[in-house]
Amino acid sequence: MTPFQSLGDASVTLGLIYACVGVGCQLGPLLWNHCTPQKEKSLLFAVVIAFVQMGISYVLLVYSGSLGRIWGMFAATVLRTMGSSIVWIYSTLLLQRAVSGHMQGRVFAIEQAICVLSEIGSIVLGGIFFDRLEWSVEETCQVMGLVGGCVSLFWVLVYGVRYHWCMRAEGRGDGIDGGLETAYAMVAMAEAEEENSLRL
16 A cells, blocks of 8 residues: 555545545535436436446545556545445335334334344455455455446346336336325324324
8 A cells, every 4th residue: 555655645545535435425425416216217227327426436446556546546436435434325215115114113223234234244254354354455446446336237227117116107107206105194084183193
């Protein structure tokens, strides 16, 4: 990592990388919200593009040495965190639309637990790659880029299935938004009946 510390020692470099993480997390939603309609198929498509963007960022990180070293790493970090913030925010929004109010707390708790476990797993795997397998940073980033590509392919398939379902719903005259509104109305009626039964 010494060639990447042209702006200071390891602490300064790490601080600058974390600053790029903050910039990417702020820029992602600000830019994407202007061009993404708040509809299910648009949000799913944005998640697919965000995963592809994250995969590209890892490839960029691998070749950052030929792009100005530390500046290439900064660009890759901003690009990666822009994608990750979109995945987090839009997937949460999709869950809010798909899950009824009285179940959201449990669903989001499970989601947070899975997120923490995945972070722990990535840290453990990173340590194994460096300490046991003695991989370089470039090799680790290549593997992560491959993982990102696989996840992107999975989301492309998910988006294709959901897009086909949305088109069929619109062909029936329901539309995805109409279907969601009907689902929300049914949930609201069920909650109202439950409250009335508790009062009685």
